[in-house]
Amino acid sequence: MFSTILQGLVQTHPLFVAMAAVVCGGMALTLVLLMRQVSLNQGRRRLVPLLWIALVAGGGVWTTHFIAMIGYRPAAAVGYDPTITALSALVGVIGVGVPLALASLQRARWARAGLGAVAGAGVGAMHFTGMAAMHNPMHHEIGSTVLAMLFGMAFFAPAMAVSGMGLAARWARGTGLVLGVCTLHFTAISGMGLQIIGGAAGEGIDRQLLSSFTALTTLALCYAAITAMVHRRRLSSARQEVARKEASFVAALQNMSNALVMVDEKRSITAINHRCYELFGIAEGSVVAGDRIERLVEVIEAGRAWEQARFSAIVDTHLERMRGTEMLRSEEEFANGRVLCISSRGVPTGEVVLTFDDFTEHRAAQAKIAHMAFHDALTGLPNRRSFRDHMAAIMEDTTPRALLMLDLDHFKVVNDTLGHPVGDGLLVQVARRLLDAAGKGATVFRLGGDEMVVVLDGAGEVEATEIGRAIIESLSRPFDVDGHKISIGCSIGASLIDGATNTSEALQRADLGLYRAKSLGRNRIQFYEDGMMEKALARRQMESDLTQALKCGEFRLDYQPICRLSDRAILGFEALIRWDHPLRGLVSPAEFIPLSEENGMIVQIGEWVIEEACRQLAEWPEEVHVAVNVSPMQMRLPSIVEVVRRALAAHDLAPQRLTLELTETALVRDGAHLARNLIALRAMGVKIAMDDFGTGYSSFTHLRDFELDQIKIDRSFVNVAQEDHKAWAVAQAVTNMARELSVGAVGEGVESSEQITRLMELGCDVAQGFFLGRPMDGTRATALLADAAAADHIAAE
Template identity: 45%
Template sequence: MVRGMTLSSFLQMTGSANGWDKHRINRVIANHREWMAGSTETRVEHTFDDGRILSIACQPTNDGAVLTFDDISSEKRAQQEILHLAYHDPLTGLANRRSLIEHMGQLHSSNDLYELLLIDLDRFKAVNDTFGHGTGDLLLIKVAERLRTLAGDLGFVARLGGDEMAIILRSDPASATRIAEDIIIAVEKSYALTDFTVSIGCSIGLCGCEDRSSPEELMQCADIALYEAKRHGRGRVTRYAPGMVEAVAERHALEHDLRIALDKHQFHLVFQPIMSLSNDAIVGYEALIRWQHPTRGFVSPVSFIPLAEETGLIVPIGAWVLNEACRRAALWPAHQHVAVNVSAVQLRSPKLLAHITSALAASGLPPHRLEIELTETALVEDGRQVAHTLSAIRQLGLKIAMDDFGTGYSSLAHLRDLPLDRIKIDRSFVAAALNDKHSMAVVKAVTQMGSDMGIVTIAEGVEDADQLALLRSIGCDAVQGYLIGRPERQMNSRLPVVAISNASALTHSEDSQGA
């Protein structure tokens, strides 16, 4: 601007420089003259085609006005960035929780029907811990891209924090369920990252807004549905249903009781004998935990063990089991071992090795008399870390057994890759072997493979003499079940021996009669 230049001249020069036509220039000049006619200071902002923003302040004087021009482009960009960060996740660019809640509130106000999907990534933590946060961040970005694509124009996608995301779908329940199932499939497909490929999964809780009075209530219901999806095995879609709130409340009450059970000495162990088929001698016992609650009475392990795993309470409970089992086993004959079940959560805990060494030291039990039992499901998540932990356990001198063998999808691979000393044939195959040729084939095959690989085979759930005779005939190494002895709290060495003797005598008697 040149000193003494009129407003009209300045605006004509500015408009020409920005490619305005004559009509636009005249319209702007007229608007500014009307604006300057006021008696108080005013301010307007003008955005140029190149994105620059000019703030123009007008201070009227007796014979005109004083105009002040400021380029506020940088200030405006900073304000827009701050506003964007307030409503978006900086990593993925998705909307954040605040934006999601406000969007749900708008839909509620307009009485629009919609479905809320809460998505929790399964096995993400393992990837993050193994490969680092940079890899985890890249994985989240790729997941967000897939969710945007699947949600389409009808979806509002948000990241709530960590590995939890959400989608609002303006659709009917059936369509929302179908899209949720497509998301499960899409998220499970492998991700090509910088130098390697990883795979994860997800669980989804789904809820419609029909009967929900507020966005917060809808979020709570979807979260309960998500909890149910994860509790039943993950990798699935669960829609909220009446009664779920009560079920969750009961689990919370059970969790509260579980947290104080250790301090109140409500747990105890029972021991079930394991018999060698080479000489019908008891070679060890499996330690099993029991919970006697003062008001609930006997609480089945089926009810509280999964809850202990979900909450992480299995780690301190498992430490108590190790200590008590080793203390009791140290009093047994030297040829008998004790087998202790260890969950997937314990195997991933950095405290497990310390708990084992502490239990051995406190009891004086030799390491070779302690056996760690795990199930194949413990290897589904983060198998690499579990294999490393098992190798460390083996180096301590302990034995390792695979429980419920044959029920997993990768049993043969586990035989090859893991440092196993014993495999326990699942009771379902033992129970059906006499009447089902496929179950018989599994029992025979596992026994033969164990023999070829130098791994001891133990058949679980042996309940009658016919099963025992069959297992003897095919070369199984050891058996466990009610025929041999029931789990007992107070160990009486004579009771299992009597049962074994009776079973053995009955078996040999039937063999001689058949001859």
Template identity: 40%
Template sequence: MAESDQEVASIDPLVLGELLKCAANNLWLGIILFGSDRRVIFCNPRYREMYALSPDQVHPGTPIKDLIEHRLKLGLNIGGEAGAYVRARTEGSVVSEQTVQQFADGRIIAYTIHPLPDGGGMATHEDITEREELSARLQERNFQFDIAINNMSHGLCFFDAGHRLVVCNTHFIEMYGLPPDRVRPGTPLQEILDLRYEVGSVPAMTREEYAKWRTDVATSAEAMDSIVEMRNGRTFKIRHRPMPDLGWVATHEDITEQRKTELRIAHMAHHDALTDLANRALLGQRLEQALEQGGMFAIHHIDLDKFKAVNDTLGHQAGDILLQDVSRRLKLLARDSDTVARMGGDEFVILQSSISDSSEADLLARDVVSTLSAPFGLDGHQAIAGASIGIAIAPGDGSTPEQLLHNADLALYRAKSDGRGMHCFFEPAMGEEAQSRRALEQDLHNGLAAGEFELHYQPVVKSDGGEISGFEALIRWRHPRRGLVAPNSFIPLAEEIGLIVPIGEWVIRQACATASRWPDHLHVAVNISAVQFRQPGLTEVIVGALAASGLDPRRLEIEITESVLLQDRNGTLATLHQLRALGIKVAMDDFGTGYSSLTYLQCFPFDKIKIDRSFVSGVENNAASLSIVRAVAALARGMGMTTTAEGVETEEQRDRIAAEGCTEMQGYLFSPPLPAEEIERRFLFEKTPARPDRFAAA
């Protein structure tokens, strides 16, 4: 017999009975004992309290039937007929039963009955209302938690201190492609890592490397974020957070699309949208890197010579295709270590890194010029882009990206000035030239505002009779320090910076105002640049000048070169037709110096052809020049046009040109360009012409 049993046996039965009764009366369970006759033997206070019974209502000898009926009156939910329920529990032998009983007032009672050897029984009644409510609330919370974690956009997993899974959501399982039946609470971390490895949801590591990395993260007491590129092409962001109990929680976010978007944005921030070449920002970074690494490298600043003509004649879409084709050709010429960038418009840069001497840069530049001189196919048309290149060599030509690009740009300007289609290396003297050019540019702006420009006029003389038929207006710049500046020294710059437009408008107004004082049979000729034709409102400017001066439109003659028709040919022709409809005459200047002069004579009925001085100067001793003059004069007669030979300086030139049938002449033989007052004094308002043997103002 056990020692505890011996102690119990030694207690007086009466004492023991009192002890047991005391214990039963203090239990939280309601207890009732009944005999084989189904009458109460004993019930504790808790039972009476649970069912609101007085001692008189339940005492030894009370029928069990009365107590069951009392509970039914309290609202016991039995789900059937009351009489049958009572009989089942009061007739026949006592059988074991364990049920949960619910009452109308919401109470829940756990009811258990145990049969006793003498045919009676013992029943326990436990009020589990609070426990059930707590359980229901907990179940609801678990349900809500389950919904929450399984509807997260991220994968979620909890592990305990023993590296065993506590809980994870379905997204975690799905994003790694794991079998759901093998990922359950209690699954070791290593087993989950093995499953990931089997399905390929791991980075480019061996199984051992991957397991060690994730285990090191798991055991770390530090919060950690990792971006992992998976072998299957997905990208995950894992946030590891340690827990106080040495376990951890981790979220797993699939950022594949976000990463692709970020990479696209990063690429766009450093690449040109049209050509996908490096842009100015990326080029700057590469230049910084090249300077940090040391050694010699070259900057090639490339400008397309004829891009604007292509853009204007074939349209912007063709221009874009041309830029893309140019980019492809440049990339084929560059090495993998080089950087090809588009600076904007039709300007490109090649960073040629790690060269041994300037001859390598010279060779690449020649290849670029040659490659870009080959025709480009553009939607059924062929176009020539051509290229000019300025080259700066580091470290000699600059120690910063800005300085190198600036010096390459100066060299490019020299290449374009020297005739285009070539390359030039930077020289220190170019900096002085650029400074001088900037000063000239500023002086041009100031000169226009200060009224420093003036017009000189050169007579145009009839070949037959020597009478003056009109004058060509030629601009001069009376610079306060440089004196009288010829147009070829400033007109190209004025065209480049756009100042030719206001200057040209002033010329038109001034020439019309001056010519309005002259006899009615004299015309005035004004040169109009291609830049002016590209600006809207040219017709309005001319009409305004005629209206303000009162000059008859038939006395105004505008001179254009072939370059005007190279750009926006249809728009230019429309403007020319508008002007001609007003009575204004149109002359083609410098005829024969371009490559398609005859083509332009077909597309517009010019009133006059001006033969360039380069042909006139050779008529005395060059048979070819004389033949050209003869052919042009005959062509003009056949098309109903007049001809003016420019640059006549000797009497022999005058006689030969007149003999070939040219209608008019001008040049220093007759008079240099002179201010209006001098022209009027010499030729218009004096009774005796200055050179009566040569020409008169009729």
């Protein structure tokens, strides 16, 4: 088989073989590209590439055959009949090109393979038709002729049966087509016998020139086909891109969130989107492109939801700017409650684009945000920011006004016991009552928590006092919140506002009045009075000085002896804090202790007192004890137990030598909160004493409820005349009860020998007071103990 093909190649000039191969390869490449184009297109778009397949396949196969025939025995003079030659070209187009074009349309592999085989047979038909065009006599061997036809069909059929249009598939298809053409031609040539007729070799066109011209023409045909397909593909892609963009534009136009209408210079609508129908509530299609803008106005007004005259005027205003390029924008609120943002802009084509945005919800949201910014979310009352703006606006006005600052009494207890949701519900009801009680000429603000402010227009002190009392009376009535009956009170501080009073000063004055109202018993209104500001400044100065006092070591402890009356022996001392102010001198504890309890500094001061008292106690004999007054605020803290433990451990003291004193009022009022710490301290060994017994919630049951080591009879029952039988009767009762409960009793404020005698008669053998010893510093107390020890030693000798 291969020898047969080789024999055909040997009989053909190599140059012409190469030319034929180039033409055949170009044809195959072009056909593969055209077939791919057919697979990518649909419908009528396939006709042009199919036509090119027929032309390129027929022309390419014919040219390949013609060039190879010209190179066959180039030394021989061969002539060709032009009619039969032209017929062979037609056979190539019909027999080869048409089947290949039809095969490109088939999806079934067997159908493509069958048409490929037909095309292969068509190559043979074209070949033998072209051979018949020779003037020289010839003959063909049957075997080689049949083999050549089989070769063409054998290569073309699988080449067309290849699936896909990938690179590998295209290479396989192109190679099969080239092999089919070449093997068929050279096999047929090997079996051909040709009789050469001399004398005609120099006649006709030079065969090399003719073959070159033919090859170039065919390659040009292939190039033209490829170029046409490329340009067609680009044009198709461009059209698809334009169509895609147009579809995207239409989709965007119809899915815009705002309504759009485009109007030309003749006031005709050139574009209108779906949102326009929705926004204005008109039927879709009732206004279309080509209608005048007046038609849109008429249809919109037909629903009577918009103001026709106004809407028409607005549209005209925007359309007057046909030749402008800047945007015109306006917000319009219509009688139906809708708010439209209308914008217009001229475009280079001379049209105007009108857009309509529904700003109704946006405007409502803005209003809500503005309301939230200036109003309290819980009660709906104006907030602190609104209060500042309101005060800034009225400060320039000379109209008399009053400012009331309210504080709800015991509101924290409601939150702590019933929970914050109930507290919030209570505040809502308070706000309602407050608005009713304050009246129309008042503006009520909630500054935060339970702090509320009322600004009264045109009110002097008399009017403000009446309104304040009405508010107090209203808020004093019980509230029903989620099934809870709640009774609270209200304290009010008030100040008058004039042109010379700024916001900060007005608030400060009202706050001072409120502080005064609380100190006088709550449930009352108190106006600011002259001198309050100075007292407040002094108070703040003292607070600042207290902070520095602790840091700079300005506090010290004095110790007042506690004696056994029977022998005047010193049993211990009560530690008393003193403040040596660098400018004011000695400051009374009655001045700074209540202040330190209010601002919380009493905790740090109390820790220092315990530490300092234990330090001093460590220098005294083991039988001596020290008593320290402890604030209820400090006693409530879990840290008090650790503070005491750390102080005792630091100075290696027995806990029994330390006594912590609390007032009767503190024990009764805060007993439930103090119980855990009291139990822990007594378990440690520390003693607990009730100070000032009889001055608070005097009830003898308190002695039973609390496990105490000692009670101190207040000086108001001891430092009295002998004839004050009632006071001594109380002292007698306390002493007897203490004895029955096995609790020690200490008399306070002893200032005479007669009082000592009377206490001893009552059965109280321990006391303290100026008569027994005044408070002294630690050095003098140490010396006093030393003198007492020396006296005892001398007496013993």
